[in-house]
Amino acid sequence: MKILFFGRGVISTQYAWAFEQAGHTVEFYVRKGRKETFGSHIELDMWDARSGKKRITESWNVTLHEEILPQYDLIIVSVNTEQLPAAAQFLSTAAGNTPILVFNNIWQDLKSAIAPLSMNQVVFGFPGAGGGIANNTLRGGFLKMVFLENPRAGTEQMNHKVKALFESAHFKINWSKDMQSWLWNHFAMNAAMEAEVLQRGSFAALMNHTDSFANVGRSMREMMPVLKARGAKMDAITLLLTKIPPALLGPLFTKVIFAKGSLARLFMEYNNSKAGFAVLEVVREAKKAGIPVPRLTMALGNT
Structure with a gap:
């Protein structure tokens, strides 16, 4: 799959690395000016707990874009909660018909949180990861478990795509019947x-x-x-x-x-x-x- 991560935050970066290791193509969308600021690599010092407890230390080359092209199989959004409304507004036009995984903390009702995006374009989930980025070095890690909502009417195909993606990278899914x-x-x-x-x-x-x-x-x-x-x-x-x-x-x-x-x-x-x-x-x-x-x-x- 070809996956675009919205932003190069700590959660996006860790899962992007894991998906690339599983053979997928991963790229990042960043705001104008951030491509130069971030540079073409990020230092990783993180723990991979999908199987045991493995420490990853490497300088990882990343691909950043300051625009979104209609060429992705999935867009993954994991941003600060207060940034989600602006991200959803932007993606309502920039994402076209590309399916979107909102991998985020949310306090509003789900429909309002992602408006004006359609609920039929979105799958909701939550990461099993944490940490922080300072001086272009990511310190943190991720667990084997991720959380996804049970398929809603109209999202079955997207949900299956997201499920297959995580399972291809050896994550285990904890399904939620009531994601809200x-x-x-x-x-x-x-x-x-x-x-x-x-x-x-x-x-x-x-x-x-x-x-x-x-x-x-x-x-x-x-x-x-x-x-x-x-x-x-x-x-x-x-x-x-x-x-x-x-x-x-x-x-x-x-x-x-x-x-x-x-x-x-x-x-x-x-x-x-x-x-x-x-x-x-x-x-x-x-x-x-x-x-x-x-x-x-x-x-x-x-x-």
Whole structure:
């Protein structure tokens, strides 16, 4: 397959590398002026956990374009959440009829999030990867698991194409029957984490404070009424964070889920993205619904 990635971010770059290794052609669309800024290669220092735990260190040559031509089998969009509306607007004319995988965190309802693109042109998914890029060096990694929505009426062919692509690169697919609820739950969890990052100063600093995860649990409890007001079904992670006493969440996360040396911890420590947007979006939604979210509101007020 010939695949175009929208942007050369940390998620796009890692999956593009994996797909190229599987024999596919991968290229990147970047904004005007970025081609020269980025250059023709990127340094990789990342972990590939599709089979065991393998460290990849190489200087990888990439192909960048500042325009989109109608010659791709699939376009993959993985951008910062706040950038998705502009990306969808641009692709509604630039992408033609090319199928699009929106591989992204989303807080709006799915149809509104990708307007004016048609839902029949889009498949929704979410990566199992993390990390960050600094000084043209990517540090992070990806797991074997990726998340995809079950086919909707009219998207069966596109969904099969996306499935075949990931399986050709030895990824395992976790299917979601309700991708909307899954993304809402995940976005709320991001907001809870970002609220702590705003307090601690960075994702790496969050990893060093046991009580940070207790606070993440408290923030998730605060957001439960917001999710329920939206009609979201609570997933396993949300229930875990809201049912386990906050005092127990710290040891669980620091000693098990984000244990020192674990890939999950490394992905978080390398994450140098700017925190706050997810918190702001949830606070806005809560205000509309008349639901108090004092912890999140305070986190925003302290920035």
